[in-house]
Amino acid sequence: MACVCPRVVFNNTTHRLGMEFDVPGEHRMIRDSVRTFCENEIQPIAQDIEDEHRFPAEIFEELGELDVMGVPISEEWGGLGGDTLMYALVAEELGRVSGSIGLSYVAHTSLGAKPIELFGTDAQKERWLTPLASGDQLGGWALTEPGSGSDASDMETMAERDGDEYVINGTKQFITNASVAGSVLVKAVTDPEAGYDGISTFIVAPEDDGWDVTTEWDKMGLNASPTCELQFDDCRVPADRLLGEEGDGWAQTLKTLNGGRISIAALSTGLAQGAFEAAKSYATEREQFDRPISKFDAVRDKIV
Known part of the structure; x- marks a missing residue:
């Protein structure tokens, strides 16, 4: 990648502006x-x-x-x-x-x-x-739900503390890698009254009981990358699977999305x-009227 820094002449001296690439x-x-x-x-x-x-x-x-x-x-x-x-x-x-x-x-x-x-x-x-x-x-990350995406205010997946475990219930949608992952970071509400400050993150593994990949979506493209729906029905995970503290989930999400x-x-x-x-490659190899189609203005303009 070449340097594309702009130049300016000042006092008969050329100066380079910007940064090196x-x-x-x-x-x-x-x-x-x-x-x-x-x-x-x-x-x-x-x-x-x-x-x-x-x-x-x-x-x-x-x-x-x-x-x-x-x-x-x-x-x-x-x-x-x-x-x-x-x-x-x-x-x-x-x-x-x-x-x-x-x-x-x-x-x-x-x-x-x-x-x-x-x-x-x-x-x-x-x-x-x-x-x-x-x-x-491989890792995965489960935020999106059928009714909520990057705006998680309508998140319905819940996680309730039960002794030394959390019990997770809900549905996650459009989750990349979930069917092939060794761990998935799942966002869930731990305090329904706290809004964004009531969302937490849990590490969930394939061997945990109570959750399944219910669908692998057939998409318009990128079909070699699995995009999944996840269903949690009384999925129990140990309390030490909480990432950070309760209520940290949304602040973590914002930093992760950056x-x-x-x-x-x-x-x-x-x-x-x-x-x-x-x-x-195609435009320089494909010929019509005894010349590559890259010689035609309409094709060349598209490529440019």
Whole structure:
């Protein structure tokens, strides 16, 4: 990526404004490694997994072996210890060849793993974050419901304390990775009278009784990334699965979504890059009237 800093002449001297956009050496090495992996391992199967609606578990195992499943997670908990730029570059490269793999990757990282590092106890990080950051498990995050999304004021999923456990009841909708996750961070109301301050977060595992993935949705695209409906019927989780304190859930959500927006921006940039490259390739290879269609103004203007 070249520097695109604007320049201005002042007192006969040219000054550069703004900031440098050159990718640092370590970041470039990670990006190039992931790009090679994407072109060799993901690109050949990208359309097949979409057509088959198949989650490619083997790809995520290999991403774990590449040590990129926990890029922004501390090395102490099995991550790479990278910064947000490094993470965004990985997300961009994945999105360039497969939106589905990129989507499951960013949901795992920014929604399923990062909140445990930000808000969890050391014991929770050891038990739940380490397998996510190392790539042994995939993470999920359950906020949206049939009647509420980012505006969680109408959240109906409830969690009531019962001795050393919480009992969760409700429905979550459009949850990425839930059917393949080793843990899901579930938002639930613990104090109905407190509004946003009555929402809490719980770590729920597949082996916990009382919840099921009731639907994997057939979508218009991104079908190699599972999007699920979850039903909780007296799901019991130990009290030590509470992330932070009761009532911290909404503040945690706002901070988590800030990272999620960066994730989706990076993924979308990769998708756009892949679309541009495909269109350019087709336009320069496809011929009509004895010349490539890229020579026609209408086609060239679209690509530009």
